[in-house]
Amino acid sequence: MTDSILELYVNDGLSDEEIDQQRATYGPLTGDVRELIQLALQTRVDADDVARAREHLAAAREILERDREDGPYGTRFNDSGRFRNWGNAAIGLRNAIAPIGGIHEDDDGRVWTDIHLGPVYEGPAGHVHGGVSALLLDQILGDAARISGYPGMTGTLAIRYRKRTPLGALRVEAKLDRVEGRKAFVVGHIADSEGICVEAEGIFIAPVWMVQQRDSFAEIPRPE
Numbered sequence: 160m161t162d163s164i165l166e167l168y169v170n171d172g173l174s175d176e177e178i179d180q181q182r183a184t185y186g187p188l189t190g191d192v193r194e195l196i197q198l199a200l201q202t203r204v205d206a207d208d209v210a211r212a213r214e215h216l217a218a219a220r221e222i223l224e225r226d227r228e229d230g231p232y233g234t235r236f237n238d239s240g241r242f243r244n245w246g247n248a249a250i251g252l253r254n255a256i257a258p259i260g261g262i263h264e265d266d267d268g269r270v271w272t273d274i275h276l277g278p279v280y281e282g283p284a285g286h287v288h289g290g291v292s293a294l295l296l297d298q299i300l301g302d303a304a305r306i307s308g309y310p311g312m313t314g315t316l317a318i319r320y321r322k323r324t325p326l327g328a329l330r331v332e333a334k335l336d337r338v339e340g341r342k343a344f345v346v347g348h349i350a351d352s353e354g355i356c357v358e359a360e361g362i363f364i365a366p367v368w369m370v371q372q373r374d375s376f377a378e379i380p381r382p383e
């Protein structure tokens with residue numbers, strides 16, 4: 160198990176320029192697919208137009224499949240220490256279902272993101288799916304642990320849904336509360352314009368292999 164996850168941490172030897180080039184090439188593709196996901200839900204065009212659109216999509220798929228990888232993206236890095244987890248389900252640059260565009264960190268260790276959740280994240284009518292809230296909190300609480308110097312895997316994520324979370328503009332934020340051995344305790348929440356909708360406490364545990372990896376870096380790597 161330990162070995163299998165480490166196999167997905169790969170130095171792919173790309174230069175910084177090549178990484179920037181990939182970002183410029185594939186980032187907009189992800190944006191297009193994200194819009195398509197929403198359009199698939201919202202379009203009202205008739206069956207003929209849907210059939211025509213699907214022909215175009217089939218043509219696009221045929222081009223994109225000419226050269227593709229198998230399996231997960233994993234975590235890739237290069238010699239200058241740039242880390243990419245572009246497949247990450249919450250924040251990955253190349254993942255069209257990832258709702259988070261980027262995170263901010265304050266000097267006091269608070270981590271936050273402002274996001275806009277569209278209708279594809281719906282659970283209860285007009286409101287955010289509870290599992291999507293958990294996805295957001297897992298990511299932002301985990302980032303708060305990492306940015307504070309204690310990266311770890313989620314051991315426990317306790318969530319309290321205080322009130323329904325509307326689709327639309329939301330802020331997700333988190334902060335390290337305390338550390339006990341390999342365990343980092345992090346608290347956070349999701350808020351709409353009227354206040355907190357969801358609260359969470361997470362325990363992020365650094366497995367032994369991660370502590371050993373961490374010791375080989377001057378600072379905690381920041382994925383991009």
Ligand SMILES: CCCCCCCC(=O)SCCNC(=O)CCNC(=O)[C@H](O)C(C)(C)COP(=O)(O)OP(=O)(O)OC[C@H]1O[C@@H](n2cnc3c(N)ncnc32)[C@H](O)[C@@H]1OP(=O)(O)O
Pocket residue numbers: 297298301310311312313314315340341342362364365366367
């Ligand atoms: C940097 C890349 C990470 C990105 C993460 C992004 C966020 C994620 O989605 S992670 C995915 C979801 N999480 C997982 O898949 C984790 C799966 N679980 C595991 O890998 C392991 O069980 C793991 C790492 C959590 C703990 O394993 P291990 O290091 O062997 O723990 P172990 O030695 O038994 O216990 C260490 C301490 O943690 C406590 N502990 C163990 N498991 C848990 C848990 N699930 N919850 C709370 N505490 C726990 C133990 O009681 C012990 O406490 P103490 O030191 O006080 O006695």
